[in-house]
Structures are given as structure tokens and as C-alpha cells.
Amino acid sequence: YAEVKGVAEELKASRARLVQSVKLAAMGKLAASVAHEINNPLQAVQSCIYLVAEAANPADPNIRYLEIARQELDRIARIVQRMLDFYRPGDEGRRPTAVGSLLDDVLALMRKQLEQGHVTVQTDYEPDLPVVMAVADHLKQVFLNIILNALEAMPQGGTLQVRTRTEQDDDGKQMVTIAFQDTGVGIPESDLDQIFDPFYSTRPGGTGLGLSVSYDIVARHGGRIEVESQVGQGSTFTVILPARTDPREGERMWQTSPNENNRE
Numbered sequence: 001y002a003e004v005k006g007v008a009e010e011l012k013a014s015r016a017r018l019v020q021s022v023k024l025a026a027m028g029k030l031a032a033s034v035a036h037e038i039n040n041p042l043q044a045v046q047s048c049i050y051l052v053a054e055a056a057n058p059a060d061p062n063i064r065y066l067e068i069a070r071q072e073l074d075r076i077a078r079i080v081q082r083m084l085d086f087y088r089p090g091d092e093g094r095r096p097t098a099v100g101s102l103l104d105d106v107l108a109l110m111r112k113q114l115e116q117g118h119v120t121v122q123t124d125y126e127p128d129l130p131v132v133m134a135v136a137d138h139l140k141q142v143f144l145n146i147i148l149n150a151l152e153a154m155p156q157g158g159t160l161q162v163r164t165r166t167e168q169d170d171d172g173k174q175m176v177t178i179a180f181q182d183t184g185v186g187i188p189e190s191d192l193d194q195i196f197d198p199f200y201s202t203r204p205g206g207t208g209l210g211l212s213v214s215y216d217i218v219a220r221h222g223g224r225i226e227v228e229s230q231v232g233q234g235s236t237f238t239v240i241l242p243a244r245t246d247p248r249e250g251e252r253m254w255q256t257s258p259n260e261n262n263r264e
Helices: 002-055 063-087 099-116 136-152 210-220
Strands: 095-097 119-125 132-134 158-168 174-182 224-230 234-242 261-263
Touching: 002 063, 095 099, 095 136, 099 119, 099 136, 099 158, 099 174, 132 136, 132 234, 136 158, 136 174, 136 210, 136 234, 210 224, 210 234
Parallel strands: 119 158
Antiparallel strands: 095 132, 119 261, 158 174, 174 234, 224 234
């Protein structure tokens, strides 16, 4: 009976991952379509702004408004490109990547916000953790999204534990796991199946894109994100990625082992 139950649960999980992948694929097509439709008129407007700016008298005090318009149009173009990059991250740029180093970079970036939110960070990195093949900036975005969610889940402050481990999946494949455990408000069980859906958010004003983008990025790296949560107790988001186990490729890119460090 236990074996049958395990198979049933695995089929259910596989079906859920497939449905999520289909949703994100549809979202990616929509993003690409919207970006294409925006880029065409955007380029025309940019060209007009440049032509007007070139013909304008440099002494005209109103020329600064043209410069502001140009800068804002360039910013819109970058936003559109980032939207495409988030939903369709390519394989280019994948390199052996030390997860611990990336985590430290993101935590350093978030240090001030975490301090202001009265959140204490505790890290527990496994020594000699294998590297993963990844686009470092994409993984940083995943870690940043999860940490931001944890911060928002602890409005009165709390503790965020970040742990890394090496585990084996059911096929014996070596995996690197990165767990983010917070002491926040938790997620209702009824919402757990939807938190990775695009535009689904449990907080007012939320875009509902952070976790769905993160899910897609991790999936494209051959991994997955798992979540456990209990209302009033907190949540644990675990990113699971394939380890790079070839001895020739397994060079440790991050030699220090800051085990059980604490930051406030």
C-alpha cells in the first residue's frame, strides 16, 4: 500500500509540474508577443526623439525635457527586454557556479532591508558543496525573489535561515538544495497549489510574478522549487538543482566554508 501511495503522490506531483510548465510556456508566449508589439512603436518614438534632439538648439532650456523623455524611453526598452529574459532565460552564459558565493552576494545586497525589517539571517552552508551549471544572474534573481517574499512575510521581524545541502534524488542523481526558512505568517494550504501561477499574489499590490518567474528559471536549470508552510509558523522554500559531478568540472569555486554564520 505504501508503495502504491508513493507512486500516486509522485504522479500527482509530476502532473502539477507539467501543468505549471504549460502555464509558464503560455505566459512566455504572451510576454514575447507583448514585447514585440511594444518594441515597434517604441523604436519609432525613440527615433523621433533623437531627431528632434539633434535639431534642437542646445541653448534652449526645454531641451532637458527631451533628454528626460529619451532616458525614460530607454528605460522602457530595458524593462521589456528584462521581461523577455525572465521568461525565456537562455542557456548562454551557464558556467560552473558556487551557490554559497551567490547567496552571500544576495544577502549582502539585501542586508540593509533585512536589518530595517528586524530580520536576523542565519546561514548554514555545507562545506565543499558541489558547483552547479547555471546563469549566475538568473539564480541571483531567484534567491532575491524568495528572500523578498520572506521579508514581506515577517512584518514584525523574525528569523530567516538559509541552508545548503547535497542530496540524492530518487534516481541517485546528486542534487544541491538551497532552503530558505522564515518565521513569517505562513501560507494557507488552499493557496499552496497556486503560488507559482503567474499574477497570483496573496498580498495587496503584489504582481504575482516573482515566484512564477523563479519557478521557470529553476525549471530551465533542470531543477525545481518545493515549498512547505504552516499558517502562523512560517514557510520553507527549497530550490533543488542538479550538481555538476564530473571530477574535471567539479572544481570548488568557493573555498571558504562560512558554516553557521549569523548576520543581523
